[in-house]
Amino acid sequence: MSGARTSEGQGLLLAFASAAAFGTNIVSAQIAGAAGLGGPLLVFYRVLIMLVLVGAAALLARASLSLLRGQRLPVLRFGIATALVGTAYLSSVSFVPVSVAAVIFYTYPVLIVLLEPLLTRAPFRADRLVVAIVAFIGIALVVGPDLHGLDPRGLALAGLASLAAAAQFFAAASCASIATMPKLFWSHVVILPVTLLILALTGGFLPPQAFLLAPIALAVTYGGYLVGFVLQILALARIAPGPAGLAYCAEPIIAVAIAAVVLGERLGSLQYAGGALVIAALVTNVILEQSRRRPVPA
Structure with a gap:
């Protein structure tokens, strides 16, 4: 049991x-986009590069x-879910503001908590759901969505990205025993053919x-993605989708x-309040997970 708790x-x-690596990646990708790199x-x-x-x-x-015969389908599911996350999320911001897409996308931790009892042997945990909802409210306050000019296509794509992200976590859990x-x-x-198709449709290929x-923004962007994705793979091989999400x-x-x-972006009081809510939710999540791993006295 102690080995499982350590893992x-x-x-x-x-x-x-x-999450920290991916968060760094978002800002540098924004800088690269401003330089003309879509x-x-x-x-x-x-x-x-990966x-x-x-x-x-x-x-x-x-x-x-090489993959064993029984490992191919789980990896295929994981790859498809990962491709859908990037494709749908990337496409959604063509129709709705980034802030709106982000708020819809980050409903996926709530979806994971709701789906976990249905798709795994984990029991439903009301406290985890409350933590997920509080974290989502905090994210909504931090991002501050612009609700003007909402296009149904963008809303649908952001929703699809959220569903795909939830599917990605469960698919990764099913691949836990496969070598990294x-x-x-x-x-x-x-994932590669999906990205090629998007690039062909958008016509934005550059050598x-x-x-x-x-160069610096790209180095941070790719470094953040590579580190973030590898750590995500390692994390989801050790922890259930609920607390990971x-x-x-x-x-x-x-x-x-x-x-x-x-x-130099300025933050308002609502953003600080939202950040405090998210941090409180994350700390609560860690405390709850530690308490569940504590051995029951004989």
């Missing part, structure tokens, strides 16, 4: 670290990238020389804080 604790820490282009190259790096690492370590490198490699093999338009509520808070420091 779950490590999973929660890895999830927070992953979202679809960034997604395409980050998938390509495939090259994982392939090279496997070659140097002489590690196998094959899981990373083949999930991105699945690698375009990286010189914003709640840990990722830290991502938009970190992104807003970095934007305030790097981009």
Whole structure:
């Protein structure tokens, strides 16, 4: 039991670290976008870079990238869900403001908590649902959605991204026993055709020389994604979808804080209040998870 508790604790820490990396990635991607490097282009190259790096690492370590017959379908589901998250979320901001898309997207931790008893053996936990709702309210206050000019297509795509994110967490949990490198490699093999299709439809392809338009922002963007995704894989192999999903509520808070420091964006009182709510929810989540892992006295 102590080994399981240690693994779950490590999973929660890895999830927070992953959320921090993804939060950094959001701000740098915004800077790269302002330099003329569109979202679809960034997604395409980050998938390509991940495939090259994982392939090279496997070659140097002489590690196998093969999957057993029973492992292929779980990895395929994980890859499809991951592709849908990026595709739908990226597409939604073409029709609605980013803030609206973000608020809809971050309903996924609530969805995970509601679906976990149906899709896994975990019991329903009302306290976890309350924490998820409080965190969502905090995120809504921090992001401050602009409710003008809402397009149903954007709302639907953001909702699809939220559903896909929830599916991604459950799919990752089903892949927990699969080695990290094959899981990373083949999930991105699945993601690559989707990114190519988006790039073809948007017509925004640029050669690698375009990286010189914003080299530092791109380095942070790709570094944040690579580190965040690897840590996410490691976290979801150690912790259940419910507590993991709640840990990722830290991502938009970190992104807003970095934007305030790097981009000079001013925060209002509601944003500070929302940030405090999210932090309170995250601390409560950690306390609740630790209390559940505590052995019952004989």
